[in-house]
Amino acid sequence: MYVIGLQEMNSGIISLLSDTAFEDPWSSFFMDVLSPLSFIKVSCVRMQGLLLLIFAKHQHLPFIQILSTKSTPTGLFGYWGNKGGVNICLKLYGYYISIINCHLPPHLANNDQRLEHFDRILEMQNFEGDIPNILDHDLIIWFGDMNFRIEEFGLHFVRESIKNQSYRELWEKDQLSIVKKHDPLLREFQEGPLLFPPTYKFDRNSSNYDTSEKKRKPAWTDRILWRLKRQPQAKLCTPSPLAPHFSLSLRNYVSHMMYYISDHKPVTGTFDLEMKPLLTAPLITLSPEGLWTMENDMVISYSLAPDFLSSPWDWIGLYKVGLRHINDYITYVWVGDNQVSVCEGLNKVYINTNNIPETKDKFLLCYYSNNLRSVVGISKPFQICPRSCFKDNILDESHPQI
Template sequence: MATANPRKPLEQRGRKLSIHVVTWNVASAAPPLDLNDLLHLDDQDLNLDMYVIGLQEKNCGIISLLNDTAFEDTWSSVFMDVLSPLGFIKGNKGGVNICLKLYGYYISIINCHLPPHMTNNDQRLEHFDRILEMQNFQGLDIPNILDHDLILWFGDMNFRIEDFGLHFVREAIKNQCYSDLWEKDQLSIAKKCDPLLREFQEGPLLFPPTYKFDKNSNNYDTSEKKRKPAWTDRILWRLRRKPQDDPHIPRLLAPYFSLSQRSYVSHMMYNISDHKPVTGTFDLELKPLVSVPLITLMPEGLWTLENDMLISYTLTSDFLSSPWDWIGLYKVGLRDINDYVSYIWVGDNQVFCSDRLNQVYINISDILETEEQFLLCYYSNNLRSVVGISKPFKIQPCAFMGADPPKDDQPQN
């Protein structure tokens, strides 16, 4: 699940974006009441642009699936209760891979849950390669995932700590001697020899192993199995190899696309699962390859509840429209793309069309009078995404259309 903050205009955030990534194996538990620490909401200086939230082992029983079909699932609901008042909107993609095109750059976001147990390390590495091989978007003008400018890969990767015994590992954790354990971490070992995995970067593991805990405690596994602690929950990233990496090509004066990690931490206060959540906060700096949105939406004239509302929108020359595209009218503070108060199919309701400028009417007769602000979103059926958002505006209440009330000195019939 990905959420983006539309509050900042393009010109203010076109060169630097802050992204907060969350990975958590929630072990079928219900959401906690307090998300402030997990989402860094207490840090007023973060000024985040995007939250990327990946969960594993979210309850997917038949009753849960039926509830999720009819209603929003509880985890999404709790996260959006906190984030929607801050201006964030939930992404509409499902599955393990989300592909974004951001200012002309391709970004892939992968949430995974690899095979467990100490002895299945080869299987984990095989799954890692297989996931990359399978992520080809057939029939769409999207390059192979390895040609994307950025891959953010996170999840319960289940890599364990080899050789060292349980007592040694627990003593190293107790004394915060994490560096003693790094050399036996299976993921760190694999990165040295696996040519594909070697291209992924990871911040230093300066937090305690995040698995396995007794639920509702900060105690590592005290069951009969007494599983050895491990850093199973990880956040990796990979930047595409750029032409300037070739020694025979002169290096550019400044990088056009770079990612730096600001923090990489676990959150020990959360006890609902046998895993602790892990978050990474990143600064993405880029030189935009495109500066104009695919769609620019403009409400025309004074919008009132008395009439259908006229919408003008322009398209860039490379945008491929579809008769199944639609424009939704939303209240500011929407949680999801399905939270529209009204919508219109652009193919059925055009009143004017030129090479670039189009106009449609949208019916607002069912909207109640309110002081709230609204905005318009254009949804592309081909891209399965919102490709244009208007500036906020107000809809004026109906004017009084009856005759003036009679005055006391006028004759009555």
């Protein structure tokens, strides 16, 4: 999976109105890069200059349920979204995960305000239905431009320390590192070692720290934190059942100094997430029935898990392999309106393939649940025979079949 968060995007009125009607340029860019690698945009949320995107390989789609997307403005007394956080809450193989991208207040003297905004964003993550409180989620990933600065040391000392890669003394005066020692909640969040240079502030289109009149002191403003759910303490002499296996380990935590388009340098964290899945089979199993051609209505067979609650608004989409997002279908069919038969738990619906352009691409079928607002079943890739396969309605035996 890829989780991507941006801050300080172009958030003018014209840009916001344009992005409401069309895909925003950053989402399109990342889809262009990741879709050829079989990654699909699963969800996104935007609040003015903040954007949060989640991509996943297509085989994971039936096991990812998007439960909620939220925006929490904290700028201008909570009425303006130039500062704040955006959140995506999802269920991954049965585990609850919250991902937050934030932009906190700037400047050295505003540390208390940053902590206040951190708490406010957390308090606003109230979910409807039976979604547990965010602090009861199995994993919280919290990242963004947190704007914490380096205290006490002067500009010259900080720059010389960076030049000599002597970061230890700077870590001790990093505001986030200091507050994590005293704040009970922040102490529960983990972070990798800051083995890379401070990522703010640079002259644009260069790797030079700020040479403007303000000469802002470098700082590690761009951070990635995570918090695993605390396991309840076992009572003395009382054996407790083994908790499902769920662990997160950091593989690397680095900055990327070769990018020049911002006055910040981007930071990435790569993690290994190991789990014992609580959901091991998709809610829907589906496949094309028989040999598919581009000349006739074709049949899709699917079966439902016993606990799956279907809706008349559920639909099945036909996609080319390499789809960018769930709305990228070639055609679709409402399962309630196009049902052919139901027999011993096996459902059949027909779909019209007449208008599909001839191509050598492979295809996928995805079942979208209206109740769960997520893909709950996906077929294996398959091919559709072009019209050239047929001569007098007889399949040319030399053509490979499905």
